Amino acid sequence: MKLRMGVEVVIATPGRLLDVLENRYLLLNQCTYVILDEADRMLDMGFEPDVQKVLEYMPATNLKPDTEEFDNEEALMKGFATREKYRQTVMFTATMSSAIERLARQYLRRPAVVHIGSVGKPTERVEQMVYMIPEDRKRKKLVEVLESQFQPPIIIFVNQKKGADMLAKGLVKLGFHPTVLHGGKGQDAREYALQALKAVPA
Incomplete structure (x- = not known):
């Protein structure tokens, strides 16, 4: 209409x-x-x-x-x-x-290209560490990293909504306080997740 x-x-x-x-x-x-x-x-x-x-x-x-x-x-x-x-x-x-x-x-006709940051590499403020491990050891390695190397707030990216929900449930059982943010959540839940992340003291 x-x-x-x-x-x-x-x-x-x-x-x-x-x-x-x-x-x-x-x-x-x-x-x-x-x-x-x-x-x-x-x-x-x-x-x-x-x-x-x-x-x-x-x-x-x-x-x-x-x-x-x-x-x-x-x-x-x-x-x-x-x-x-x-x-x-x-x-x-x-x-x-x-x-x-x-x-x-x-x-596009004679396009102008705008790059955010450097092409092909992370910004100077980003440190990258890559762990090559089998699928069945990923969860254990993630917990080790969370417990030993970094302070909250922490963002974990996954490739599926279901995977995000399952990971969050697992982390809750281990004593962590995660919040989940993805397209399957309602707007209220997404806003709550963002506010919860922002509220964590750096």
Whole structure:
């Protein structure tokens, strides 16, 4: 209903957005600003074809010409206050894989790349230690590290929601006080988890 009434911003997953485009609930004729957030995760999850199809629904006429003339600020700003302005596409990604670079080359015109920190290495304030151990020894090693090397607050990243919940239960039994934060939690629970982490004295 909101799409039919007209909206200024649409936030969507690639598959759902493609669905409403194919069913003509939404037109992108006037869209001139595109943000691809977590582009690396979308490609890892197999959404590259959907992303490409969505971008194909954008009018080709608002793509900036790939010529040196349009590196000129005056040329770029010429139609900015009108509907004839060029599309701006922004990609946020934690990693720049070959698939991401391919997507960038296909849909971006002379892109500006902004790196946060140094490419390919951690910031100077980060110390990395890698332990190569079998799967069945991971939990024991984690507890050793938690007990001997670091002071709270500590953040542990896992690859599945279920794994986060199971790890938290195990740590509670060992006397730790963890809080869990993932997409399966409600907004109240997530806010509580963030506040609990912030409240731990450094």
